[in-house]
Amino acid sequence: MEVKSRPGVHTCSGDCYTAYVAENGTIVEQQRAAAEAAALASPVELGRQAYGSCQACHGAGGEGGIGPQLQGRDAGFVEMALTAYKSRETRGDRSNLMWPSAEALSARDIEHLAAFVESL
Numbered sequence: 001m002e003v004k005s006r007p008g009v010h011t012c013s014g015d016c017y018t019a020y021v022a023e024n025g026t027i028v029e030q031q032r033a034a035a036e037a038a039a040l041a042s043p044v045e046l047g048r049q050a051y052g053s054c055q056a057c058h059g060a061g062g063e064g065g066i067g068p069q070l071q072g073r074d075a076g077f078v079e080m081a082l083t084a085y086k087s088r089e090t091r092g093d094r095s096n097l098m099w100p101s102a103e104a105l106s107a108r109d110i111e112h113l114a115a116f117v118e119s120l
Contacts, residue, residue, distance in 0.1 A: 067097075
């Protein structure tokens, strides 16, 4: 569909599109492959991917910094702490810094992060 007030954004059609699909698959096939890859990823790998936003305070390897060291912590501790922060419980002087981050996490995210931290 063409909208007169907007320039076209799709310039690949005909032979170009056929070549693209042959090389990459259709959008549905690409989405299915991405979902299958995510389902097969280990909890540690999924946690590593989610840990990116934690690095600023806890360090790239969990060595600590603004936030406490996470290296050496077991998964149970991490799950308990993140669940408490998600509920806005106070666990220390800077708990309020963790509340927004923890609120955004699902139970599965917490499990994955806990598995990753335990692997450090």
